[in-house]
Amino acid sequence: MPGMGRAANFERPFVPALYDLDVRVTSRLVWGTSVAEQARFAAAVIGGATGPVLEVPVGTGLVTRKALRASGRRSAGSAARLAGCRERRSGDPEGAAGVGAPVHRLSGAVGGVRRAAASDAPLLVAVDLSAAVLRRARRRLGDQAVYVRADVAHLPFRAEAFHAVHSGNGFHLFPEPAAAATELARTARPDSPVAITTWTDQGRWLARRVQRLLARVDAVNRPRSAAEHIRTFAEAGLRQQSAQLGGTVLRWSGRRAPN
Ligand SMILES: C[S@@+](CC[C@H](N)C(=O)[O-])C[C@H]1O[C@@H](n2cnc3c(N)ncnc32)[C@H](O)[C@@H]1O
Numbered sequence: 001m002p003g004m005g006r007a008a009n010f011e012r013p014f015v016p017a018l019y020d021l022d023v024r025v026t027s028r029l030v031w032g033t034s035v036a037e038q039a040r041f042a043a044a045v046i047g048g049a050t051g052p053v054l055e056v057p058v059g060t061g062l063v064t065r066k067a068l069r070a071s072g073r074r075s076a077g078s079a080a081r082l083a084g085c086r087e088r089r090s091g092d093p094e095g096a097a098g099v100g101a102p103v104h105r106l107s108g109a110v111g112g113v114r115r116a117a118a119s120d121a122p123l124l125v126a127v128d129l130s131a132a133v134l135r136r137a138r139r140r141l142g143d144q145a146v147y148v149r150a151d152v153a154h155l156p157f158r159a160e161a162f163h164a165v166h167s168g169n170g171f172h173l174f175p176e177p178a179a180a181a182t183e184l185a186r187t188a189r190p191d192s193p194v195a196i197t198t199w200t201d202q203g204r205w206l207a208r209r210v211q212r213l214l215a216r217v218d219a220v221n222r223p224r225s226a227a228e229h230i231r232t233f234a235e236a237g238l239r240q241q242s243a244q245l246g247g248t249v250l251r252w253s254g255r256r257a258p259n
Helices: 005-011 015-031 035-046 062-071 076-082 131-144 177-187 205-216 226-236
Strands: 053-055 104-106 109-111 124-128 146-149 164-168 193-199 238-246 249-256
Touching: 005 015, 005 131, 015 035, 015 062, 015 131, 015 205, 035 053, 035 062, 035 164, 035 193, 035 249, 062 124, 062 131, 062 164, 124 131, 131 146, 164 177, 177 193, 177 226, 177 238, 193 226, 226 238, 226 249
Parallel strands: 053 124, 053 164, 124 146, 164 193
Antiparallel strands: 104 109, 193 249, 238 249
16 A cells, blocks of 8 residues: 555564564553553543544554453444344445445455444444554454554544544654544544543653654654644644643543534
């Protein structure tokens, strides 16, 4: 897929598996916040939703799986299976459960999930630009989500499709943070909850040093302050409710501005 930017790093052999290992080891030691803490933060948004939830970037699904467990959320995928409408290997003109995705694409296959929105359980739409991490997420989360390979700056969903949005550890990688924030705001329903985590230029010396090295080889953006991130979210139409630092990681939660 052309124009993959930094997501291309996650396509390399063994990187998704190494990423899982790395996240478990470095989250607390280097970045100053644990996977469990991030999952609890995500769970507050994912678990409370009464309609489709956007998760971008889902990565390998490590945090998402913990968040689903922590929220005790019954998945739309399970409901879809119960209703006999699992993933099909054919185009779905109705779109992925009404969120406006024409189809979801993974490893060359084209599939759609039909009628999942007809169930009571909210649909989790897991988006990432890397097919390799999406495959790993699918192995981990199975039918608890539908998987869409897409660029966060050009989401293939209709406006106001989602009742909640979670973006974990993406904004320090996304090449166009303002475009990404605008897409989150566009696809979220007015006044719906949005939760974002991202690295900042604060925190431990080691975290700041590692970040600068990664930025030097263009693996991540130049470190941005929490205030810079917050301004980007506000300019996109996301209204802050709380912003906290856990080590290097900004935990921002708020709502999409009402119309
Ligand atoms: C650090 S991982 C975070 C994954 C997961 N949310 C977590 O916290 O473990 C960053 C992810 O962003 C994805 N990514 C990078 N650029 C992207 C883009 N423009 N659009 C969508 N996903 C992107 C990468 O493929 C990678 O899976």
